[in-house]
Amino acid sequence: KIPPNFVSPEELEIPGHAFKDRYKTILPNPESRVCLRRAGKQDEDSYINANYITGHAGRPREYIATQGPMLNTVSDFWHMVWQEQAPLIVMITKLQERKEKCVHYWPEKEGTYGPFTIHVQGVSEHAEYVIRDLSMQLGKECHKVKHILFPSWPDQQTPESAKPLLHLVSKVEEILQAASSPGPIVVHCRIGCQQLRDKGEVDILGIVCRLRIDRGGMIQTSEQYQFLHHTLALYASQLPEVGGR
Template identity: 50%
Template structure:
């Protein structure tokens, strides 16, 4: 029996794939009609459809039996893995300020550039972790084996290592384990998420999705802060009460989480919390970016750039001071944990924006192509759509403009990036909003 293979593109994930053309197949001549006998039923009963949205990152493979039609089978051609791994390791396009401004408005060129980046998705056979499927939010978004986070068994509960859908991601200049990209926790993986945060000593968590958009995107995995009262006297009483009780608390897995402070920013929420296991307590900060609209890309780069700047400033404040003598092992803040729903789309946008801003500050140029390739080597499918890719160029072009203007105006001063009034150029905004992609990560 011979088969033709054709591919259906998942419109909700917008994962780009390489397709091959198929020769037209001519069916045999139809049988003569019998006026006395009704034609046989040839249409199979309709099966319950499976939403493509549940197959993120996949290429739905459809096999058609054409042996009875006498057609010559088409040989499938696939690119050897070594070839596209080489592309991911070597692709580069460093751009200075002027070149970046021009590249950001050339949508056709960016689309062509993006389509050539191999996705580097992982199959279940490559992962080879028994029972992992029940802990994957999307069955085809799997962690790359070489860089995946492995949950070690706690000393008080000896046992085998455990699985979590998460990858270490390299940062600026290839810094190892600068980030962890992971999926949004599910009801039965919340405990695993906090085990990972504790194990990796992470002090920063970035959440780039709402809890629910068209459907559930992420389980609520931290205690919600109390709503503050309006009257000043009641506010003071509440603050005193929180100091006595230690703030809003909740138990998640093995840990007790306590909210210390929460404040709204323009486009995101910052919550300072404490995580406790037995008698040990650690502080961390949770950033919840809520201004990324469902089904679209942001119309403005300001909120994302503000978030990137705030996270970087806070991260720097956690680094040990160089003036203090080193008397023991240095414990840094741990990787920055970033997640959306699947952990590849909006998660990738934040990480690439963060790395790109550092590149522009340090060297005056940025290599978005190389950075996206680096991310996909660490976790397949990072930056999920053409629209996201173009948005990255627009975001970093805006940042470069602010940096460039500040340096030209007063090159002797420390560079101060003011992000309050950043807006996309009207041409860029029109181009981006006309993109058909929908973001669901």
């Protein structure tokens, strides 16, 4: 059995953090949580419900896993994207599914979030996802980031097919190869397909354990764990054979 590694509120010791948590049971692990750097601010101003996630071959801080932004955390979210110089945001959730899962934290054309002005420079709609080219501005500085909305993953369930997810993974790889920023990808969910491409093999149990060390509660159901196996098997079947076999 894989321990869920949930965090208790007492472990955080940050006043007022509950007002910035979408779910009381999904809290960031203290050892890997993202701290917002703000000059002269208190501990509560550094808080965001997000964790750095270790990548393939132990690469530190390759991803950031976070909750869907709330109305009172949108500016914190964009502060994190700016601070970490994230080249890509991958949103694997709907805004609404029985109840609110995420607020609409990006503008239709242009919007101001805290000190940041965000411009939508382009929108590309695909069958399975939507890509937005965003430009963040703070004073005279600018940071470009892509936003992918992948809405077909049902809450606490699994998609009907793994193929759209694999198409998303391919698009993410394509975007990262062209990205100028080396920062982590900000995601609402993560899967280990990149490890299979790099090594030709993957330790699924090890991936889930590593995920839960960095952020408790990742891969919440047995159905999601089975879907992870299925997705990786499908991904492996599409890879070139090693050694001509």
